[in-house]
Amino acid sequence: MTGSRTESRYRDGARRIVPIAVAGGVFAASFAVLAHASGFGASAAVVMSATTFGGSAQFAAASILGSGGGIAAAATAAALLNARYVPIGATVAGEFEGNPLRRLLEAQLIVDESWALSRTSEGRHDRRILLGAGMVMYCTWVGGTTLGALVGDRLGDPNRYGLDAAFPALFLALLVPQVRTRRALAAALGGGAIALVLIPFAPAGVPIVAATAACFLGWTRL
Amino acid sequence: MTTVWIVVALVGAATVACKAAGPILLGGRQLPSPLNAVLLLLAPALLAALVITQAVGAEREIVLDARLLGLGAAVIALILRAPLIAVIVVAAAVTALARAVG
Numbered sequence: 001m002t003g004s005r006t007e008s009r010y011r012d013g014a015r016r017i018v019p020i021a022v023a024g025g026v027f028a029a030s031f032a033v034l035a036h037a038s039g040f041g042a043s044a045a046v047v048m049s050a051t052t053f054g055g056s057a058q059f060a061a062a063s064i065l066g067s068g069g070g071i072a073a074a075a076t077a078a079a080l081l082n083a084r085y086v087p088i089g090a091t092v093a094g095e096f097e098g099n100p101l102r103r104l105l106e107a108q109l110i111v112d113e114s115w116a117l118s119r120t121s122e123g124r125h126d127r128r129i130l131l132g133a134g135m136v137m138y139c140t141w142v143g144g145t146t147l148g149a150l151v152g153d154r155l156g157d158p159n160r161y162g163l164d165a166a167f168p169a170l171f172l173a174l175l176v177p178q179v180r181t182r183r184a185l186a187a188a189l190g191g192g193a194i195a196l197v198l199i200p201f202a203p204a205g206v207p208i209v210a211a212t213a214a215c216f217l218g219w220t221r222l
Numbered sequence: 223m224t225t226v227w228i229v230v231a232l233v234g235a236a237t238v239a240c241k242a243a244g245p246i247l248l249g250g251r252q253l254p255s256p257l258n259a260v261l262l263l264l265a266p267a268l269l270a271a272l273v274i275t276q277a278v279g280a281e282r283e284i285v286l287d288a289r290l291l292g293l294g295a296a297v298i299a300l301i302l303r304a305p306l307i308a309v310i311v312v313a314a315a316v317t318a319l320a321r322a323v324g
Contacts, residue, residue: 018307019306019310044227047234048234051234052237065225071232074233075236078229079232079233079237082236082240083240085237086243087268089242092245096249103249104242106245107245107246119265162320165313165317166292166311167276168272168273168274168313169292169310169312169313171272171273172293172300172309175266178265184266188266188269189270191270195275196274199284200282204275208272211267215262215264
């Protein structure tokens, strides 16, 4: 009964992402509000959520345009923020099969949250959990943006509901089972330290990409 | 208006390319083991960096605010082996409460 087990893993990913997808939807609505204030039409905000599907990059691009920044500044900041998807994509690459177009489309469902949830205890990634979770997250993200574009700023600041704390809590909960070996623990401490040190000096996004340097501990004997 | 659409197109194209690079270039094949040893540690390094930037990061500064109280509550929930949803809800609830009181 491989079939039903296969299906249940998609559903498993979809089910587990729900609380964070709800929080994501509220943030997407607040992105639409910020984008509107920055001169985005409703369709531009929704199209950006559907094509970029990456919260921090969208917020950065909209806020830079809103504060008078140019095309180059907005696009560069957003690209730096999403540069982490190159190493993230590399970790799941082995699980993606089929023709390049299919891989390209499925890869768009990679976001921090779906990727983190799909990590297995053996250090691999479950593609079906990633896709199930990514699909739900995509729906609430695009849906939340649409809702935000329609009802505007009646929602208020999502941070009032503590939703900004939901994301580090999720990543911490998913990190804990990963640090079973000394090398993994060293990589986590190293990555966290690199990010912490760089936050005050580097543009947003750079600290996360730089933190990946800690994975070269894999070549040491630790 | 045109500026907005140019940015939407550029950022969208860059993100699609970043996400697809690994799965298209490396997809469906076994990677050489030295590369694998490094990739195995990417997840803990990236997750830890995400925790840090989301918990204390702001626009080029470190900000200690109610998020940390929420994260502390999440740590307690994790120690008590609470399910994932409880960890997330507790973190948000404690942060919201701290902001309402503060």
